[in-house]
Amino acid sequence: MTDRRDLRALVDRLPVSPRFWRSPLRGTWLTSLLGAVLLAGVPLLFVTGLLSYAAYNPDLSPLNDKTPDKGLLGFYLFAWPTRPYWLYRVTQGVHVTVGVALIPVLLAKLWSVIPRFFALPPVRSVSQALDRLSLLFLVGGGLFTFLTGVLNVQLDYVFPGSFYRLHFYGAWVFMSAFAAHAALRIPGTVRILRQHGGPLAYIRSTTARPPVRTASDTTASDDLAAPDPAPPTLSRRGLAALVGGGSMLLLLTTAGQSIGGPLRRTALFAPHGGGDPGDGPNGFQINKPAALAGVTDRQTGEAWRLVVTGPRGQVRLSRTDLLAMPQHTAALPIACVEGWSTENQHWRGVRLRDLAALVGYEPDDAPDVLVESLQLHGSFRRAALRHNQVRDADSLLALQVNGADLSPDHGYPARVIVPAAPGVLNTKWVARLSFGRVA
Incomplete structure (x- = not known):
């Protein structure tokens, strides 16, 4: 016993x-x-x-x-x-x-x-x-x-x-x-x-x-209740x-x-929440700075050219060439998969559909586009946008933000900005746009 x-x-x-x-x-x-x-x-x-x-x-x-x-x-x-x-x-x-x-x-x-x-x-x-x-x-x-x-x-x-x-x-x-x-x-x-x-x-x-x-x-016996509960x-x-x-x-x-405004400073557990992104026109959140992406001043300097390809062949554009094209402004946020987002920023640049027109497409018939970045490290160095995104009047190859040139960390000399797109598809440091080709 x-x-x-x-x-x-x-x-x-x-x-x-x-x-x-x-x-x-x-x-x-x-x-x-x-x-x-x-x-x-x-x-x-x-x-x-x-x-x-x-x-x-x-x-x-x-x-x-x-x-x-x-x-x-x-x-x-x-x-x-x-x-x-x-x-x-x-x-x-x-x-x-x-x-x-x-x-x-x-x-x-x-x-x-x-x-x-x-x-x-x-x-x-x-x-x-x-x-x-x-x-x-x-x-x-x-x-x-x-x-x-x-x-x-x-x-x-x-x-x-x-x-x-x-x-x-x-x-x-x-x-x-x-x-x-x-x-x-x-x-x-x-x-x-x-x-x-x-x-x-x-x-x-x-x-x-x-x-x-x-x-x-009439319920079944409570198999989770302790038969000998402690005080x-x-x-x-x-x-x-x-x-x-x-x-x-x-x-x-x-x-x-993600709410933004004064509440952004309460997001203490969010990497992009309560931190100070800096002052001035480029003083808003970023995910990956230029140095971390492996983008150097030499790549984005005077020698930089945007390569645009389509059925009419290839066009190479300097930043001066892009600034000489019709400029458009769109007030859009950046929203990332990590849950953080910015307030609306005022972007200015060339519409993607206008760039498609340079290489043989009607603006309203612009196709999907392959976007390639200068960045060396990380995923989405190459990303694709659908034709409905390319054709939207607010989809830009942005050259400026809030009245100033893009900073290196925000994608200088040019970045994509598209309404409602995840931040990672708003490619920074754009080097090439290939319309009608996404593979």
Whole structure:
């Protein structure tokens, strides 16, 4: 008898025993509440993420995207529009801001269900085996997707391959598992929340223990509730405040990078948020300075020429030649995949469709264009724009911004600026424009 008690005491010290998990806050109610928040937030992340991928015009392969087999998963792709001009700023700002704000909820959700990962026996039925398998993809895919997203926002490019490819596939794995898991869990989640007065009743509750069950309670037994709970150190209200406060803190210290204005200085956790980009006409955010891109003054000096090609052959233009052409102004922001954006800047330069006309195209029939940069390091040294982007009256090869010449870090001697396009497609230090050729 003593040996049996000793064995049970030893097992109770292991994660496989329900008695190992003693927090009085765990329970199906808490898990349902956190799951309901994720159910609202994760689909929004997925939709805005798909829109972000579409904005890169990945069908213009192999330049803008090198993701294999995207044809199967890219069934929704369409020609990314140029109107409204702030479209990408909003969709990507929402994607990054909401994603960062959901991190505390995701971690709390994983904490609330962790006893299930160690439950024995590992397989009790076919349906339970499928459920645990879906959890593997759900947890693994969720952590991978959120982690790669955060690393990209923080400019930590430690990926073993293209961020776009890894994040794209990770998101599909995560969302597929999330959809399957939600389909299985939504009925129970709704039933549990209704039985105990809804989310507000739970948050307002000051007791730390799960609701007392009665004989009339028709829900399944609460396998997450601790059978031997420890004395409470935090109330339900405190837990809700902790998770919600963490999300609100991340929201307030991230959102300013895409909202702009005075709130930009509150974006303390965003690399391009609260920093000082400098003063003057070129005093706004940049992603990669000229030195980091390997662009030198020698390349952008008097010897620089823009090469424009098309059916009539090749045209070489100096900056003086470009300034002598009809100049147009467009008020546009720059919005990047990391979630940061600028306020509207006043760009001045030559319309892309006018440059297409120099090499044999009617402005309203301008085709896709391959844009090549002087930069030596990093991706998107060569990028492509769709014909609808080339034909837009506000799509420019910009030579000036806010009444002054571009600075080297903003793309001097010339850069592309296109309405609603991701920042990386607004190529800096442009060396060549090849109309009608994107491969």
